[in-house]
Amino acid sequence: MCGRFSLATSKEKLQQQLPFVETSETLRVSYNIAPTQHAYVVTNDQPQRLQYLTWGLVPHWSNDGKNNGRLINARREGIEVKPSFRIPIRQRRCLVPADSFYEWKKEGRRKIPYRIFAKDGSLLLFAGVWDIWYKGDYGLKTFSIITTPPNYEMSGIHSRMPVILHTKEQQKAWLEEQDLFEILALLQTPPDGLLDMHRVSELVNSTGNDSPELHYEVPEPPTLFD
Numbered sequence: 001m002c003g004r005f006s007l008a009t010s011k012e013k014l015q016q017q018l019p020f021v022e023t024s025e026t027l028r029v030s031y032n033i034a035p036t037q038h039a040y041v042v043t044n045d046q047p048q049r050l051q052y053l054t055w056g057l058v059p060h061w062s063n064d065g066k067n068n069g070r071l072i073n074a075r076r077e078g079i080e081v082k083p084s085f086r087i088p089i090r091q092r093r094c095l096v097p098a099d100s101f102y103e104w105k106k107e108g109r110r111k112i113p114y115r116i117f118a119k120d121g122s123l124l125l126f127a128g129v130w131d132i133w134y135k136g137d138y139g140l141k142t143f144s145i146i147t148t149p150p151n152y153e154m155s156g157i158h159s160r161m162p163v164i165l166h167t168k169e170q171q172k173a174w175l176e177e178q179d180l181f182e183i184l185a186l187l188q189t190p191p192d193g194l195l196d197m198h199r200v201s202e203l204v205n206s207t208g209n210d211s212p213e214l215h216y217e218v219p220e221p222p223t224l225f226d
Contacts, residue, residue: 001073002126002145002162004204005101006031006115006215007040009123014050014097017123018042018171021050028052031214033098034207035069041094041143043130044175053094057144058133059084065133065140074129074144076163076187080180085144088129089183093174094143095165096126100215102204103158113204114157115215116197125171127163127187152192164190 008029015023021042033039038052057071071084079085101124104111118124130143147160154161163186165171170186198217203209 001160005033005098032210035072041096043094047175054142058142060131073147076148088131092130094128094130096128098124105157113200114197115200119196125165148189151190153195
């Protein structure tokens with residue numbers, strides 16, 4: 001799954017990777033974006049705008065519009081038939097920019113956090129879907145990040161990872177009108193060698209912590225043979 005990510009970047013770097021998107025002079029920075037919080041996305045209906053949506057999809061057919069954080073991720077397998085995602089995958093897709101995401105590796109009873117990022121230093125662009133729930137004239141826009149089985153780097157950490165659209169062609173196609181078969185074909189496990197990672201402080205475990213320190217590498221403990 002993808003349960004936490006970060007975006008602490010500059011306007012210039014974001015525009016370099018998404019030149020068609022208008023970006024405000026200042027970007028909100030977060031080192032620890034958690035479910036039900038807001039994050040930047042680029043939607044297919046307004047690809048020229050950077051929007052600030054709530055993470056955790058609330059389907060348009062929801063009775064109460066409550067975001068309980070259960071739909072932060074959408075598995076790519078069968079996404080086209082799932083009640084919450086069957087319309088969004090066809091009509092409401094988005095790119096979710098991040099400079100990294102976090103995942104926890106199980107070691108006995110402990111879960112050790114790792115920060116995962118692009119090896120070349122570029123931003124990651126996750127494949128996502130969005131929806132809008134209305135109460136009268138009020139519209140609540142929310143999104144989910146699509147996940148896939150892991151590539152080589154991630155396989156030792158977790159059994160799932162975000163779908164990363166790593167080429168400009170993939171990113172462009174994701175936001176355009178496409179046949180469903182072509183859309184689903186974009187949902188692939190990222191290639192091996194794309195990512196790097198390091199262990200980080202367990203401060204990231206708390207959603208109340210949000211500082212550059214969360215990105216810092218924490219040395220792995222020595223083994224018996226070190």
